[in-house]
Amino acid sequence: MTDRMPRKRRGTSPDELDLAALHESVDLVLEEAVRLGASSSEAAASVSQGLAVTARMGDIETVEHTQDRGLSVTVYFGERIGSASTSDYSSTSVRETVQAACSIARFTEKDPCHGLADPDDLATEFPELDLYHPWYLTVNEGKEIALACEQAALDYDRRIENSEGATIDSHQGCEVYGNSHGFRGESRKTQHGISCSVIGQNNGSMQRDYWYSASRKREDLEDASEIGRKSAERTVRRLGARKLNTCQVPILFEAPIASSLLSHFIGAISGGALYRKASFLLDHLGKPIFPDFVRVHEQPLLPRAMGSATFDSEGVATRVRDIVTEGVLEGYVLGSYSARRLGLETTGNAGGVHNLTIDSGKDDLPGLIEALGRGLLVTELIGFGVNSVTGEYSRGAAGFWVENGEIQFPVEEVTIAGNLKEMFQSIRAIGRDVDTKRNIRCGSILVDRLTVAGQ
Amino acid sequence: MNDALRTAKSTLLHPAGIEARDLDTLIGRLMAYDVDYADLYFQYSRSESWSLEDGAVKSGIRSVDQGVGIRAVSGEKTGFAYSNELYLPALTKAVDTARAIAASGGKSEQPMSLRARDGGALYTVDDPLMSLSDDTKVAFLQQIETEARRQDPRVSQVMASLAAVRDVVLIARNDGCLSADIRPLIRLNVQVIVESNGRREQGSAGGGGRFGYSWLQEDERGLNFARDAVRQALVNLEAVDSPAGTMTVVLGPGWPGILLHEAIGHGLEGDFNRKKTSAFSERLGEKVATAECTVVDNGTIVNRRGSLTVDDEGTPTQNTVLIENGVLKGYMQDTLNARLMGVESTGNGRRESYAHLPMPRMTNTYMLAGNKDPEEIISSVDQGLYAVNFSGGQVDITSGKFVFSASEAYRVENGKVTAPVKGATLIGNGPDVLTRVAMVGSDLALDTGVGTCGKEGQSVPVGVGQPTLRIDGLTVGGVKV
Numbered sequence: 001m002t003d004r005m006p007r008k009r010r011g012t013s014p015d016e017l018d019l020a021a022l023h024e025s026v027d028l029v030l031e032e033a034v035r036l037g038a039s040s041s042e043a044a045a046s047v048s049q050g051l052a053v054t055a056r057m058g059d060i061e062t063v064e065h066t067q068d069r070g071l072s073v074t075v076y077f078g079e080r081i082g083s084a085s086t087s088d089y090s091s092t093s094v095r096e097t098v099q100a101a102c103s104i105a106r107f108t109e110k111d112p113c114h115g116l117a118d119p120d121d122l123a124t125e126f127p128e129l130d131l132y133h134p135w136y137l138t139v140n141e142g143k144e145i146a147l148a149c150e151q152a153a154l155d156y157d158r159r160i161e162n163s164e165g166a167t168i169d170s171h172q173g174c175e176v177y178g179n180s181h182g183f184r185g186e187s188r189k190t191q192h193g194i195s196c197s198v199i200g201q202n203n204g205s206m207q208r209d210y211w212y213s214a215s216r217k218r219e220d221l222e223d224a225s226e227i228g229r230k231s232a233e234r235t236v237r238r239l240g241a242r243k244l245n246t247c248q249v250p251i252l253f254e255a256p257i258a259s260s261l262l263s264h265f266i267g268a269i270s271g272g273a274l275y276r277k278a279s280f281l282l283d284h285l286g287k288p289i290f291p292d293f294v295r296v297h298e299q300p301l302l303p304r305a306m307g308s309a310t311f312d313s314e315g316v317a318t319r320v321r322d323i324v325t326e327g328v329l330e331g332y333v334l335g336s337y338s339a340r341r342l343g344l345e346t347t348g349n350a351g352g353v354h355n356l357t358i359d360s361g362k363d364d365l366p367g368l369i370e371a372l373g374r375g376l377l378v379t380e381l382i383g384f385g386v387n388s389v390t391g392e393y394s395r396g397a398a399g400f401w402v403e404n405g406e407i408q409f410p411v412e413e414v415t416i417a418g419n420l421k422e423m424f425q426s427i428r429a430i431g432r433d434v435d436t437k438r439n440i441r442c443g444s445i446l447v448d449r450l451t452v453a454g455q
Numbered sequence: 456m457n458d459a460l461r462t463a464k465s466t467l468l469h470p471a472g473i474e475a476r477d478l479d480t481l482i483g484r485l486m487a488y489d490v491d492y493a494d495l496y497f498q499y500s501r502s503e504s505w506s507l508e509d510g511a512v513k514s515g516i517r518s519v520d521q522g523v524g525i526r527a528v529s530g531e532k533t534g535f536a537y538s539n540e541l542y543l544p545a546l547t548k549a550v551d552t553a554r555a556i557a558a559s560g561g562k563s564e565q566p567m568s569l570r571a572r573d574g575g576a577l578y579t580v581d582d583p584l585m586s587l588s589d590d591t592k593v594a595f596l597q598q599i600e601t602e603a604r605r606q607d608p609r610v611s612q613v614m615a616s617l618a619a620v621r622d623v624v625l626i627a628r629n630d631g632c633l634s635a636d637i638r639p640l641i642r643l644n645v646q647v648i649v650e651s652n653g654r655r656e657q658g659s660a661g662g663g664g665r666f667g668y669s670w671l672q673e674d675e676r677g678l679n680f681a682r683d684a685v686r687q688a689l690v691n692l693e694a695v696d697s698p699a700g701t702m703t704v705v706l707g708p709g710w711p712g713i714l715l716h717e718a719i720g721h722g723l724e725g726d727f728n729r730k731k732t733s734a735f736s737e738r739l740g741e742k743v744a745t746a747e748c749t750v751v752d753n754g755t756i757v758n759r760r761g762s763l764t765v766d767d768e769g770t771p772t773q774n775t776v777l778i779e780n781g782v783l784k785g786y787m788q789d790t791l792n793a794r795l796m797g798v799e800s801t802g803n804g805r806r807e808s809y810a811h812l813p814m815p816r817m818t819n820t821y822m823l824a825g826n827k828d829p830e831e832i833i834s835s836v837d838q839g840l841y842a843v844n845f846s847g848g849q850v851d852i853t854s855g856k857f858v859f860s861a862s863e864a865y866r867v868e869n870g871k872v873t874a875p876v877k878g879a880t881l882i883g884n885g886p887d888v889l890t891r892v893a894m895v896g897s898d899l900a901l902d903t904g905v906g907t908c909g910k911e912g913q914s915v916p917v918g919v920g921q922p923t924l925r926i927d928g929l930t931v932g933g934v935k936v
Contacts (some may be wrong), residue, residue: 396858415932
């Protein structure tokens, strides 16, 4: 448990004013909840602002200024719960929002698992995570960068004839969470990104691909021209794609999409899916899920990373921990409510995981393509054919046919299908080409065998 | 002044002390720059959601979201800003931010002063949140739970949610068009898990539209969704691995119309065609389907989830023919893309909220009925797949490749529907798939009101529909070779 965090007062920065206003809104919510008879309550208030500039075909296309606010409230009347939210911070609206939450709690059923996080679990230390690096990007600066990014893509190859544009965006925001245990935590984050998506044409058929960079700090972004070139390179290599005959072969998931496999894993060991018995990984604690070389862990305190946080969405301290050690499931992904439902302790994951990491092997992507030998390198997945209750997996895919450890030709309009439980067990290698732009950090993943459906 | 406009003004403008003439002033300020088109989009959205699990409604949430989106378009360039504050100083600031996209110094023509647009609403309820008392909403969800459990002892979990939103929008444009729309929307979702001999499967069903909650109580609609979710889960309990490869596929009526949404609809949105990034670009007048196929996007159907009285640019929605007897006839347009392509908006300019830019989006997209008896269609198939329910789909607009995943499907053998199969995903090529439509049923149905379409990060409610269709040579992605 902690008192309000020490706040630096410089007085002039708009961000500091924002934070002070957020603290006031949270104060007001918690006071109003007491006045209306709630036994406990919690509130989160946030503001963010940003700019996105898109250039397309050599000229500026859109300039979007964003500015968002949100206040969410949960009240408890003993074991009853009610929630409400608003985008209006006026004190009248804040009071109405608390009333709305209370009006819900009058009709909901009791549940002994409802309630704030246990006081002993709340964060008491708030190490600096270096997540706040405002850019104050101007429209002109954004325009120059977006134009340079797209131009590099258009110049890459004469078959790049069209473009969906290049976008640069920069956002900054802060959030305050407080609850009636006396916890108060604040966070400030920035996020900057550059992306480019272009279209290649060859013999009357078109292909599109993209590349992007995202970071907390401007200096950590990839060079805009490099992003343009990569988007063009990725597009051109898809030209002339064809279908495959239906077959069963090993599949190599390229790093940017391999993280989706880990999202499915996290979904299946999350509290909500487990207590509802809606997961293909029920009762697997202590059991092997992956081969023994696989380690999956959380690194919530990584400086400047996308998923870093000192506390979760109910104030519980995040923790550095292994979820999978030597292939064996060591822990679930729980918030306080789902933990109580399962008779377990929260793992500090209300709101999700923090920098989930799967440790890499020795190979880079070319090494993995060689290890693949004969099979499909998948670079894009589309569709939603994943059944979280049974683990059945069947998604649309595009990528490259590999033979003798070398890329042969681009592939499209196929599906890959299997069962996630078997796919996890049959992971053969994990690349060191780790994609660090996301909350899930993983390299390319080689899986033994799936069904590829084509012509 | 029509009722919607009166309500919108009293909800959005009067509390902030904004008068009609202030809107003229704001538009005038936008048009003081070299701007071709400008609009103000005021929105006040109130929503609620109640959730049931373990036999009890244990949680609920009410939300309010309000703001104004301000847009200035100059040539192909768009400037956009928004504010959560409805007060004049905040709006003036957002106007100055948005108009900065254009050079200073306006065109000679003066903006038209605002006039209300006439026209009745397509919805029959004003405020769906107030259409039932809170304790009745809770009791209704409990009835749903009881009905689901009553179906079969193998039902191990029932999750249900009941949600409603009332969206008040007011749109003011530089051409003088002033529109308002009060948009109700409700939805019930039921998901069940069944368990037998250690095997678990799920089923889900639901529906809704732009009416009050009572629609769910009429004709046992809500209870029928509960029964259908259980039925589907029990079917899946018996399902075997799906075959993989190219085969004849029969799609059932209604929700399988997401085939049209993914394979055809997105590729016919005006933005992609103006930019020539769609697999359908510059193909108007070409044959893209067999002669039995006529596909429309119709935003004017009373009370449907995808319907709107006016779109988010204040243009009345319409029934737009996309494909007529197999020939590509039209695109779906918003004002920006229509102007740049030299055509009229088709009333398809939609946005998720005031905080998002409008773009061409679908409303209710469906294929008209043909003349074949559905039974006859199935009995015409030697070996194939019969898919009646889907979980969702996605398309790559540029290459035209689409997928959608069946949540309830069966094998067809010698003209008979036989074993249920699981995990079947269909994949194909948009401009090509309707040329493989061999038979079109007489049983056109629209979906039950559950569709949500995502595009460039924005979600909007949509509808789909179709009659039973036989498609020859579609790739089915299963595990069984």
